[in-house]
Amino acid sequence: MKVEDKVLDLAKRRGFVWGPSPNIYTGGLSGFYDWGPLGKLLKNKVENVIRKGFSAFEFWEVECPTIMPKEVWQASGHLTNFVDYITKCKKCNSSYRVDHLIDGLEEKDPEKIKKIITHKNIKCPSCKGELGNVVPTNLMMKTVVGLDQEVFLRPETATTTYLLFPELYRFFRTKIPFGVFQIGKAYRNEISPRQGVFRTREFTQAEAQLFIMKEQETQFSQFKEHSQKLLPLLKYGSEKIEKVKLGETIKKNFMKKEAYSFMVYVAYQLVENMGFDKSKIRIRQHNPAELAFYADDAWDIEVLTERYGWFEICGIHDRTDYDLKQHATFSKTRMDVQNQSPNILEIAFGLERTTYVLLENSLIEDKERDWIHFQQGMAPIDVAIFPLMSKDGLDKLAKEIFNDLNKEFVCVYDDSGSIGRRYRRMDEVGTSFCITIDHDSLTSKDITIREISSMKQIRIKIDDLSETIRDLLNKKVKFEEL
Ligand SMILES: [Zn+2]
Structure with a gap:
């Protein structure tokens, strides 16, 4: 048996992960999983490493509702931008994400995507039928509060934390920078979830934010404290992982700001604390040209898996002042510090995938056992x-x-x-x-x-x-x- 199948078999047989859930009803709902007794224990341990780790770096934990009104998602951009482009087979009615059908697709205009499909003569992968129009489909799950108020299940914990900025700023006695984090459920209506536990419709996130003023980002004391720490960095466009000291990430042009480098270090430290095999961890930079228009930099922590190769378990994002500006405008509430919007540097872990990858990463086969x-x-x-x-x-x-x-x-x-x-x-x-x-x-x-x-x-x-x-x-x- 291949390692990845062994893990899957072990996960089911020994009560780590079961699903799709609920199994006894029509084989379950795709994209939803149960964590059995051993899986839940392991997931708790991963969660506690994250909780302890963030706390050790002076991030404070908060918890927010998982449901938010429409206005929040209008402001955050999720209502318009958080979409997958879907096409349906005209013959068998199967739905597909077009980015699964076309490699490296960057086009966002549905009509132009449809033209690419026609031009490349792409057919339905299951029945070879003709594919229909391309429709942008929002990934947020909708529900109703009260009689008729349309609300959405959060697609991430992060936005709900940003909204607390005025309260948090007072809590920290108007001293900035400050760090907070939240661990909780988020939901994404993946149209056809395929990667099992790796990509689910309901999942747990652990996301930390450092709220910081622009001028504070280039000189950051904790960056200097940990300057000797080595990070396995894979810069965009580079072929090989380089071990770079945190203190040299700016000088050697890997990153731009001390505070951001520090956040990358925090995330990496947490992954190390979980006990991943060091030779199977890398920190990979996103293509700067593909970042959201407001984002300044983004790196992922990836772990080498048997099934999917290098696989992301954590992202570190420099979101600049975009979020607080948006929410200040839409809510008509002050979210500034002396008329300037703070920047947000963010670490985002997906707990289920991290836990499952840790399980796979830790499995050893030797002659005896x-x-x-x-x-x-x-x-x-x-x-x-x-x-x-x-x-x-x-x-x-x-x-x-x-x-x-x-x-x-x-x-x-x-x-x-x-x-x-x-x-x-x-x-x-x-x-x-x-x-x-x-x-x-x-x-x-x-x-x-x-x-x-x-x-x-x-x-x-x-x-x-x-x-x-x-x-x-x-x-x-x-x-x-x-
Ligand atoms: Zn078909």
Whole structure:
């Protein structure tokens, strides 16, 4: 089996991701997925790395509604610009995104796109029928509030955070720059979602904004603090990834502003903290010519995947003062600092894709076993507890240990099958530590603890167990040092 199929199989079989959802009704709604118990644990861990990471860099978390009135999306530009161009087959009625049919399509005029389709003689991929007119289709989901107020589910968390600028500016006692972030659901009505968990219609975003004045962007203290950090950068038009020190990103013409480089560094640091294989991470610049008219720069953090090659899990955008100006105009509310609109530098993570890619990225096949090598503390299950046999009081002691550890860590208790099989079950989902209670445990009050990557086993006193596991998971101590 190919690695990507193995991950898919594992995800279904072991309760990471199920779907499309709801499975029992007509096989589910395309683009919607359920996160099973292990997947949800893993997603929470990814989310917590992001939450802790942003907080460590002094970003403050907020939470906003997922539904907003039409005016917001008029101001943000989503109502007019957030569209896919769709064509339908005249024969079989299948719908297609035209950018999926025409490589490198940049044309935005529906009539001209239709001409390209005719000229290139592009037919329906499934029945070879003739394709109809090209229609721009908005990707926002619409619903109704009250009797008849037309509202939209947010297509991103970011806009809802921008709207808080007046309140936030007061909260931060009119000191700028300041940073905030939001983790929450967003919705996009993809016309034909095809990439499974990689592209869904409902998803979780973690987006951080730095609100900053234009003149503050070129001199930024945290840029200097972290100047020695190496970033794997792929500049637009370049073929090779260069390791560049953060402090040299401006001098060497990779980026233009210290504050923006710092945001790229923050995002990269978070990805590193999740435990991705460093050789499979790159930071890629967008084509400057294809940026939105107001945007000044954009880089993506991409991870190498089996199924889709380099795949974006995070974007870092310099949005200039566009958003606050728009919302000030449309809402007739002041969103300025001494008559000047602050700029917004933004980091945007997609949590589901990040979690799934981490799962795939961490899967290891070797001669003996398939196992998942999560970084310490990232595995869905921290500790598995096995009584060697369910008799002679071994099970009783194992239950006591389980009940104790389960208060602090994510634990499972397993007493079925041989110890070897129980190890395999845990290896398969990346469980960091397995503890076995044997007859000696009853008298000498110690147990065997096994670490997943080395498969090494050592004896530890039951009294020291909680503290040792805590130190191991927090990377205060390495297993080989015990
Ligand atoms: Zn067709």
